[in-house]
Amino acid sequence: MIRRLTLAAGFAVALSGAAQAQDPGPSDPQIAHIAYTAGQIDIAAARQAIAKSRNKQVRAFAQEMIRDHAAVNDQALALVKRLNVTPEANPTSAALEAQGAQKLREMAKLKGAAFDRAYAQNEVAYHQTVNGALASALIPNADNAELKGLLQTGLRLFQEHQLHAEQLANGMGKKKRSSNNHGSHERPMQQPQNSGPY
C-alpha cells in the first residue's frame, strides 16, 4: 500500500513542520482550520464510498464517518463563531487538502471489492495519522481551553473510528465464507440502504 504510506507520511511531514520545537507552533485559528479540514477530507472520502460501494458494511461505515465528522465540525464552526475567530488556511491544511484530493482521484479508479478494501485500509491509516497529529501537535499547541476540549473530543472520535475501520478492514481480509464473530461491524439493526435496485 504505497499510496497509503505516502499519504500518511505527507501528513506527518506537513504537521511536524508546523510543530517544530523552536517555532511557536500553529496558532489557534490555524489549528481550527487543520482540524476542520481533516474532518472534511474524511467526509469527502465517505461520500465517494457511498457513491461507489455496494458493500453494506462499507456504506454503513461511511455514513457513520459523515455523521460523526459533521457533528464535530458543526461544533467547531459554532465555537470559532462564538470566539470570534476566523479559521486560517495554512500550509498544513493546504497539504492535507491536496493529499485528500489526490486520494479521491486514486480511489475513483478502483471499483468493487478492490475499492472497498482500499477504502477500509485508507480509513485505518488516515485516522491513525490524524490521531498522531492531534495528540502530538494540535492539542498541545491549542491555547483556548474550549478549542483544546473540542480537539480532545475529536481525538477520541478519531480513535474510535480507527478501531472500527480496523474491524472493517480485518473483516474484508477474510474471504466471504469465513464467519467472523467480531460482531461490531455486523449491523443487524442498520436501516437498509436505499441505494440499489434489489
Next chain:
Amino acid sequence: MAPLGVAFRTSALTAAMLLTPLALPSSAAAKPTVHTVVMDKMVFAKAPTGVRVGDVIVWVNKDIFQHTATARDRSFDVDLAPGKSARTVVRKTGLVNYYCRYHPGMTGRMVVAAK
C-alpha cells in the same frame, strides 16, 4: 410495609417482563428499579450496580454523536441519535457486556442478580 412491598414488586416485575420495554406501568406502587446509563463524550458513564432481573435500564445519549448500546449476546441493541434515550428491561442474571457498534472502544458491563 416490607412484605406487601415485595408482593407488589413481584407482580409488577412479572407484568414488566410480559410487556414490551416501552409499555411499563408507571403508576404501580412498587416498581422495578430504573437505572440510567448516560453516554457522553464517547464513553458509557459508570455502569449501574445492584441491577436485578426485571429492572429497567434507561440509556441516555447526551453526546453529540450517535451511539448504540448493544449487548454482546444481542439481548438488547438500541441505536440512539444525539439527545435520544431508550429503555430496555433486564431479562437474565449474570454478567452483561455491552458496547457501541459504531465506536467499538465504548464498552461497559453490569452484573445482574436474580429478582
